[in-house]
Amino acid sequence: MFLINERDVEWRRLDKGDAKGVLGKYLITDKEGAKKFHMRVFMVMPGGNTSFDQHIYEHEVYVMKGTGKLITIKENIKNEVTIKEGDAILVESNEIHQFFNNGVEPLIFLCVKGDPSIY
Amino acid sequence: MFLINERDVEWRRLDKGDAKGVLGKYLITDKEGAKKFHMRVFMVMPGGNTSFDQHIYEHEVYVMKGTGKLITIKENIKNEVTIKEGDAILVESNEIHQFFNNGVEPLIFLCVKGDPSIY
Numbered sequence: 001m002f003l004i005n006e007r008d009v010e011w012r013r014l015d016k017g018d019a020k021g022v023l024g025k026y027l028i029t030d031k032e033g034a035k036k037f038h039m040r041v042f043m044v045m046p047g048g049n050t051s052f053d054q055h056i057y058e059h060e061v062y063v064m065k066g067t068g069k070l071i072t073i074k075e076n077i078k079n080e081v082t083i084k085e086g087d088a089i090l091v092e093s094n095e096i097h098q099f100f101n102n103g104v105e106p107l108i109f110l111c112v113k114g115d116p117s118i119y
Numbered sequence: 120m121f122l123i124n125e126r127d128v129e130w131r132r133l134d135k136g137d138a139k140g141v142l143g144k145y146l147i148t149d150k151e152g153a154k155k156f157h158m159r160v161f162m163v164m165p166g167g168n169t170s171f172d173q174h175i176y177e178h179e180v181y182v183m184k185g186t187g188k189l190i191t192i193k194e195n196i197k198n199e200v201t202i203k204e205g206d207a208i209l210v211e212s213n214e215i216h217q218f219f220n221n222g223v224e225p226l227i228f229l230c231v232k233g234d235p236s237i238y
Contacts (some may be wrong), residue, residue: 001210001211001212002208003207003209006205027207028208034127034177034209036155036177060153062146062158062229065205074120078146086126088147089181090120090121090151090152093121119155
């Protein structure tokens with residue numbers, strides 16, 4: 001068993017690709033003994049966005065605070081949805097995805113990713 | 120991509136084993152296209168507890184509201200910790216675990232479980 005409180009982890013800046021205004025905390029990863037999937041929390045500042053991203057591993061996201069939009073592209077079909085507190089979102093394997101904060105407060109969400117080894 | 124808001128899913132009673140006062144919502148499962156890990160939310164009422172449970176798949180938990188305690192047993196060593204909002208918890212493969220709400224408000228936590236097929 002491993003336990004950490006989110007408040008005891010510092011935000012760190014994540015500047016992957018074209019990401020803008022994104023901070024993250026890695027809560028449970030392989031370092032903590034999680035071999036199959038990892039739990040992180042991200043904060044996207046107003047006007048910011050995560051990177052335009054695609055990878056084999058799935059994401060499962062839970063929006064804790066704020067509003068925004070999510071763009072996904074699968075088999076060349078683009079989909080755009082608004083997201084808000086309480087939304088649970090599955091981003092499928094190899095689905096292109098990008099989260100935007102078009103609101104006025106930070107957009108905060110949990111994001112679980114599968115370890116590439118399970119694919 | 121699949122999206123559902125937690126508020127649009129009804130709580131259902133979960134009476135597994137010796138569970139008491141436990142409600143759950145299954146947010147993202149294999150039915151929604153998640154093949155590797157699933158996202159659920161549980162509510163344990165004051166005085167209630169989840170079942171005394173052990174299985175090959177890991178749990179990753181995030182406490183959203185309330186307080187309680189978690190008992191785990193691994194290699195015959197018992198561990199008891201208090202849990203509170205913001206706690207991120209890894210329950211390892213085959214680790215015995217049981218969550219208790221010894222507070223006065225509902226204990227609500229997200230719980231991601233690995234699909235048995237990845238073990």
